Amino acid sequence: MNDIVLMALDSIRTNKIRSILTVLGVVIGVATVIGMSSVISGLNTTIASEIEEFGSNWIFVSRVDLTMGRPSASQRARKKLTLEDAKAIGNLPAVAAVAPMLRQFHMGANFASYSVRYRDRTAANTIIEGVTPAHEDVFRLDLRHGRWIKESDHLHRSNVLILGYDTAQTLFPNMENAVGKEVDLAGRVFRVVGVLEKRKNGLSGGDNPEDNVVELPIGAFRKLYPKADDFWITLKPISQEAMPTAIDQVEGLLRQRRGVTYDKPNDFAIFTQDMFTDLWSQISGGIFAVMLAISSVALMVGGIGVMNIMLVSVTERTREIGIRKAVGATRSTIMLQFLLEASSLTALGGVLGIGIGAIATEGIRATVSFLPAAMSPFWVTLGFLTSVAIGLIFGVYPAYKAAKLDPIEALRHE
Numbered sequence: 001m002n003d004i005v006l007m008a009l010d011s012i013r014t015n016k017i018r019s020i021l022t023v024l025g026v027v028i029g030v031a032t033v034i035g036m037s038s039v040i041s042g043l044n045t046t047i048a049s050e051i052e053e054f055g056s057n058w059i060f061v062s063r064v065d066l067t068m069g070r071p072s073a074s075q076r077a078r079k080k081l082t083l084e085d086a087k088a089i090g091n092l093p094a095v096a097a098v099a100p101m102l103r104q105f106h107m108g109a110n111f112a113s114y115s116v117r118y119r120d121r122t123a124a125n126t127i128i129e130g131v132t133p134a135h136e137d138v139f140r141l142d143l144r145h146g147r148w149i150k151e152s153d154h155l156h157r158s159n160v161l162i163l164g165y166d167t168a169q170t171l172f173p174n175m176e177n178a179v180g181k182e183v184d185l186a187g188r189v190f191r192v193v194g195v196l197e198k199r200k201n202g203l204s205g206g207d208n209p210e211d212n213v214v215e216l217p218i219g220a221f222r223k224l225y226p227k228a229d230d231f232w233i234t235l236k237p238i239s240q241e242a243m244p245t246a247i248d249q250v251e252g253l254l255r256q257r258r259g260v261t262y263d264k265p266n267d268f269a270i271f272t273q274d275m276f277t278d279l280w281s282q283i284s285g286g287i288f289a290v291m292l293a294i295s296s297v298a299l300m301v302g303g304i305g306v307m308n309i310m311l312v313s314v315t316e317r318t319r320e321i322g323i324r325k326a327v328g329a330t331r332s333t334i335m336l337q338f339l340l341e342a343s344s345l346t347a348l349g350g351v352l353g354i355g356i357g358a359i360a361t362e363g364i365r366a367t368v369s370f371l372p373a374a375m376s377p378f379w380v381t382l383g384f385l386t387s388v389a390i391g392l393i394f395g396v397y398p399a400y401k402a403a404k405l406d407p408i409e410a411l412r413h414e
Helices: 002-014 016-022 024-054 083-090 135-139 151-156 165-171 218-224 243-257 273-316 318-326 331-367 377-403 407-412
Strands: 059-062 095-104 116-118 121-123 127-131 143-146 160-163 182-185 188-196 213-217 232-237 269-272
Touching (some): 024 331, 083 232, 083 243, 095 135, 095 243, 116 165, 121 165, 151 218, 188 213, 213 218, 232 243, 273 331, 273 377, 318 331, 331 377
Parallel strands (some): 127 213
Antiparallel strands (some): 095 127, 095 232, 116 121, 143 188, 160 213
8 A cells, every 4th residue: 555655646746747737626616615715704704793793783764675786676765764753762661772874985086075174184085973972882982082962953953073093094094083174075164072082993902994984963963964764773772681672662663653554564674784694695605605616616627627637647658567467466456556646746736726715815814904814724625525426437437447558458558
């Protein structure tokens, strides 16, 4: 057995360049699997840890369902949620606090209405949110300077605002105290009353778009954007255990307020943070499935290459096979030798692919802060075993062809 293994390895060493080129498809396939699984595994871990850090006691209400694509025409035609809906939800027994929100966001050209200016400095592509005083409590926001929006600001539609951490840094470098300063938003003057701390949920420490934000009282927001009236409602139940009760109460209330009869489905959506995790799992699973299909093609090409080179090897070594049979080698011994050569060849490709995948993982981790990457022992093991299996599967025919050679005819071969 040891002699067979040594002969197989000696054949690979004798034709190094040919061996590496032969398994190039296996290398690419395994490296792709390792790289993609590392990125997705890292993202899954980060998102799960962030949800765990913040807790899972938020309930969201929207007029459209949480989907990966564009909502259907029937969903877009649904009646919008209102501020009165949010107030009614806030009065439910199982609800501790409710935070209705309006949001405007635009990226690209013509973003004047989404930029905040102070003197000669501009924070562009800013998220503009209309919120109530309860927003701070529901989302557990921390203030770096100043105060939060008061009920009087909300009632009187005061031109005051809260700057996000990155927005404040852009307008006031070196974290100059922005409180009390007047800034320009969409052609109107607003007084800064507070600055938010940096959010905790940026991916792997990267920049978080939610830090480039401006929070306004809803009344002031609607003066700027009178056509914006599609509320997103977030609520906090009185306890984690009360979440199912709160969801049932919100569902019953909204069905009644929106006139949904008992035989009709909801014309609104209620979901929790766990559903965001499920949606991300669907998205990442879809991406990984596509990449797995691509890597499978590469592995198939690599397997065909191995079969081809092993058939050539059988032809080149016909006389050697005849001599081995003449001195007593059995068919099973010859077959085992060629199977070991094929699987050793693809195992080498698997090791190279794992190495390239590991280098890519470290490179992504070091250079792309918002794409955390972590190699998975499961996918490393699976990648290696798959590469060995490719050699065994595609090496069967050449090994069988070598094993069934007639020793007399093989010895005559030149």
